[in-house]
Amino acid sequence: MSPVALCLVSVLQHVEGFADRQAAEAVRGRIDWKYALGLELTDPGFDYSVLSEFRARLVEHELGMRVFDAVIECCDAAGLLERDGRVRTDSTVVLAGVRWLNRLEFCGETVRSALEAIAAAEPDWLAERISGQQVERYGKPVDNWRLPKKAVDRNKRLRQFAKDGFWLLDQCAADARGPGAALADLEAVSVLRRVWGQQFERCGGRIVVRTADDLPPSEEVVVSPFDIDARYSVKRGQSWNGYKAHLSEACEPGYPHVIVGVYTTDATVPDLSCTEPITRQLRARGLRPRTHFVDQGYVAAYHLVREAASGTVLHGPIRGDWSTTKGADVLFKPTDFVVDEPTRTVTCPAGQRSTGWSVRIGDNGTPYANVSFPVGVCRPCPLRAKCTRANMDKNQRGRGLKVMLGAYRKAMLERRAEQETEPWRESYKQRSGVEGAISQATGRIGMRRCKYRSLDKTALQHILGATAMNFIRVNAWRCGYRSETTRTTHLARLQLQTQT
Ligand code: SF4
Structure with a gap:
């Protein structure tokens, strides 16, 4: 073929x-x-x-994107795409194609998959070493319903899994001149080594099970031995193991809503980190949207400045980026502090002026100043409870602030002001149409669940899925179907008639 x-x-x-x-x-x-x-x-x-x-x-x-690009080029050649038109982007949750495992099952399954791989590669080597009890323990998939129910017994079983895992790794390491060296390089054994490094620790001869506080950050923690790229994440109270898919859809009036961008990450990558890769991908494709509609998760001041420099308006609300807004309903808002950049001072709601001002450059290239107020002024201040929760008696430091500077600060303040206006809100309504694309991707194309394992293969699934969406959309456009506007219910229509 x-x-x-x-x-x-x-x-x-x-x-x-x-x-x-x-x-x-x-x-x-x-x-x-x-x-x-x-x-x-x-x-x-x-x-x-x-x-x-x-x-x-x-x-x-790495040729998957060629398939998608070829269809975009065809759409462009057929006049179905406005290269500098409007685009809207949103992301959705993607569930890994593996079973959700609790910690006990996960550790048991990791040992079992390593034993399975070794049993297939070097059965004689394993038969010489493995005990009858271990064969019984790992002969079948480790299912929760077969595991002990009491917490103390489960803890004992977890330690047994840990012991067996370390035993297997030691056996491979001890046989450096025999097949053990090659077995140590098997993927399942490498996964076991990586997972055991994250979950357990050996102190002398003792095995210590790491507590939740002692585990690595979630962007590093493996959640299944069968898909080591899947990650655990939580969004608005919803938790999942897997990935995220970002879809960008052209939304220029008079053109079909072609999917012009698809980007896949693991579940822990915040949308804010995806804005630049998504726009870079669009530009590499020869698309430079005039307006790019996104939600709050994609917008930071540095995005506004950089996108504007490239000729694109990033159209989405910006959130507060001051670091001390915990419990914002009772504390002062950032805008209650008056920043005067030329004199390098900030005036607080009590009318006090800051004394410290040190300029730094953030990870994303944003310049900011660390501002501080004198502790002697803040400690007796009657507004202190509304201003900060810092323990000044212990820290011996006054209120601190992080203030964005220059063009970044200007862009942030301008966006905060304009997003409160009615014309801006009215134009922002165009973003919500992207929910239709997400609905089609998850409902019709099946993007919600991974068909394959690993980030690369999942990304390919999304590329093929997005290309399939373009087939469906262009076909519908050519057959004369146009996008539905928001439906009005019979009851709402009746109410409108009554009012008129
Ligand atoms: S606590 Fe310090 S910074 Fe806050 S209002 Fe009082 S004097 Fe101003």
């Missing part, structure tokens, strides 16, 4: 929601698929395993 034909099959299977076997069957038996692929009616097609091999090659050579 030609790579182009396999690309087309890979996209069509996302349009139809087919698994590999169903797609291969459709190539063999459906006349419309044969017509699209330019095959003879008698063509026997191919074995379904060709598709997974093809995807592996796309991932290996």
Whole structure:
């Protein structure tokens, strides 16, 4: 099969929601698929395993985005895309294609998968070393319903898993001149080593189970031995293991809403860190949106400044970026402090002037000043309870502030002012249309769940899914269907008629 034909099959299977076997069957038996692929009616097609091999090659050579770009170029050539038009972006949760495991199951499964890999690679080597009890313990998948119920017994079992994991790693290390050295490089054994480094510690001969406070940050913690790129995250009270998909949709009036960008990250990457990669991707594709609609999660002052310098208005509300706004309902708002950059001073709500001002450059290149007020003024201040929760008696320091400077501060203040105005809010309503794209991606294309394991393969799934969405959208546009406006219910319509 030609790579182009396999690309087309890979996209069509996302349009139809087919698994590999169903797609291969459709190539063999459906006349419309044969017509699209330019095959003879008698063509026997191919074995379904060709598709997974093809995807592996796309991932290996980082060619997945070529499929998406080719469709964008076709849309552009057909006049279906405004290159400097409007674009809107949003993200959605993607669940990893692995079972959610509690800590006990996770550790047991990590040992079991390493033993399985070794049993397949060097059965004799393992048979010489493994005990009957271990075979019984790891002979079947480690399921919660088979594990002890009492906390004390579960803790004992966790330590047993830890002991077995370290035993296996030690056995591989001790056999440096035999097969053990090669076994230590098996992927499942490497995962075991990495997971054990995160979950346990050996102090002398003792095994210590790390507490939640002692674990590495969630962007590093492996949550399943079967997908080591998936990460645990929480958003608005909703927790999941997996990834995030960011979709950008063209929304210029008079054109179809083509998906112009797709970007995949692990679940812990905040939207704020994705604004620049997304816009960079759009520009690399020759698209420089005039206006880019995003929600608050994507907007920081440095994005506003940099996007404006590139000719794009990043149209989204900005959130407060002062560091001391905890319990903002009772504390003073940042705007209650008057900043005077030329004199390098800040005046607080009590009318006191700051004395400290040291300029720093943040990780994202934003200049800011660390401002401080004298402790002798702040400690007896009657407004202190409304101003800060810092323990000045203990710290011997007055109120501190972090103040953004220069063009970044100006952009932030201007956006804060304009986002309160009615015309701005009215134009911002265009962002909400992207929810339709997210709905189609998750509902019709199945982007909510990973079909494959690892970040690279999940990203490829999203690229193929987004290309499939463009097939559906362009086809609908060519058939005369146009995007629905927000529906008005019969009751609301009745109310409008009554009012008029
Ligand atoms: S606590 Fe210090 S900074 Fe805050 S209002 Fe009082 S004097 Fe001003």
